[in-house]
Amino acid sequence: MNFPIIDVSKQSVAQFATECSKGRAMRTVAWYRVVRPALVLCMWVLAAVYIRWCLANASPEELSLDAFMPGITGIAAVAAAMTVWTIGRQMDAINTHRARRMPVSDDVSLDATREIAVGNAGRCLVAYHDDDGAVSHVVSMPEFERQTA
Structure with missing residues (x-):
């Protein structure tokens, strides 16, 4: 294939058809424009539903600040590292x-x-x-x- 990776999802069926068959071009466009975004959206929705279920079924001890501190500390460390990296x-x-x-x-x-x-x-x-x-x-x-x- 002879097209840039970065712009592959913006290409039309006709542009893909120059590299492969019409059927494969339609499948490729469907994958990049419909199926892949739908999979990503479904993963986010499933993650949100799972987190909501976990919070709804958690005991008061599990919802305390002490239980969340290791996760909050990890997220803060990653955010600090990304900030330092960006500044650098x-x-x-x-x-x-x-x-x-x-x-x-x-x-x-x-x-x-x-x-x-x-x-x-x-x-x-x-x-x-x-x-x-x-x-x-x-x-x-x-x-x-x-x-x-």
């Missing part, structure tokens, strides 16, 4: 003087790699995958737009 990434993005290393791909020119490495193209990349699902190559967004135009 923002500080790293501001530091443009640091040399950034990027692997050079056969499909991406050296100029495009240099442009991405110095931050002129931003961080917008398009990843392509092969039939096995592995990423085959990555291109910058400007190069992707030139290829599709």
